[in-house]
Amino acid sequence: DAGVTQSPTHLIKTRGQQVTLRCSPKSGHDTVSWYQQALGQGPQFIFQYYEEEERQRGNFPDRFSGHQFPNYSSELNVNALLLGDSALYLCASSLFAGIHLYNEQFFGPGTRLTVL
Amino acid sequence: QKEVEQNSGPLSVPEGAIASLNCTYSDRVSQSFFWYRQYSGKSPELIMSIYSNGDKEDGRFTAQLNKASQYVSLLIRDSQPSDSATYLCAPRTAGNMLTFGGGTRLMVKP
Numbered sequence: 001d002a003g004v005t006q007s008p009t010h011l012i013k014t015r016g017q018q019v020t021l022r023c024s025p026k027s028g029h030d031t032v033s034w035y036q037q038a039l040g041q042g043p044q045f046i047f048q049y050y051e052e053e054e055r056q057r058g059n060f061p062d063r064f065s066g067h068q069f070p071n072y073s074s075e076l077n078v079n080a081l082l083l084g085d086s087a088l089y090l091c092a093s094s095l096f097a098g099i100h101l102y103n104e105q106f107f108g109p110g111t112r113l114t115v116l
Numbered sequence: 117q118k119e120v121e122q123n124s125g126p127l128s129v130p131e132g133a134i135a136s137l138n139c140t141y142s143d144r145v146s147q148s149f150f151w152y153r154q155y156s157g158k159s160p161e162l163i164m165s166i167y168s169n170g171d172k173e174d175g176r177f178t179a180q181l182n183k184a185s186q187y188v189s190l191l192i193r194d195s196q197p198s199d200s201a202t203y204l205c206a207p208r209t210a211g212n213m214l215t216f217g218g219g220t221r222l223m224v225k226p
Contacts, residue, residue: 033212033214035214035216042216042218043214044216048211048212055212056212056213097208098212102148105212109158109159
C-alpha cells in the first residue's frame, strides 16, 4: 500500500518564477492538505482540497493556488516566487473531516524549494 | 499569544529515562490532537492521536489530554537514542486544519 508521494524532491528556482508541486494521497484517502514549513518552524497550513474544491485556506496570498484531480491527486502552484517562499512544502492526505470525525493526516516526504 | 505553544528545547534525557513533552493551545474548539515526530531533514510522522480527555497509551508512548486546561502532553518511556527528534504538537482546529506548534527538540543521550 503506497503512502503519500510527492514530486519533485528538490527544486531550485529564481525570484519571479512559477513552480508546480505534485502530490498523490494515500490509497483510500480523498482529501489533500498542503503545508509550508520554514526552517526551524512548525508546518503552516496553506489550503485543503476535497472533491476537487478548495475547502479551507490558511493565511497565504493568492500567489498560492492549487488543484485537485478526479483521482484525488493534487498540485500546488506558486507564482511570482519570493526569497521567503524557500521552504519544505508538505502534502498531507486524509479522509474528509466533515464525514469522518476520527481522521488523521499523513504527510508525504515533502518538496524542498529553494528560491534564489 | 501563539495558538500552540511548545518549549523549543532542547530537552535532554538519558537513555532509558522518561521524556515529557508539553503543549498548550488557545483554540477551545479543538477536539482532536496529534503528535508528530520529525527527524532532521525528513517530513513529520504521526505517532499519536488523542480525542478524549485522559490518557492514551501506545507502546512506549502515552498521550495525555486535558481540554479544560487546554493542555496536551506526550510521555516517552524507556527513551532511546533513536527517539532523538523534534516533536510537533498539532490540534485540529476549524475544519480539518492542523495548527502546529514550533516543536520540541528531544535529545536522548546514550
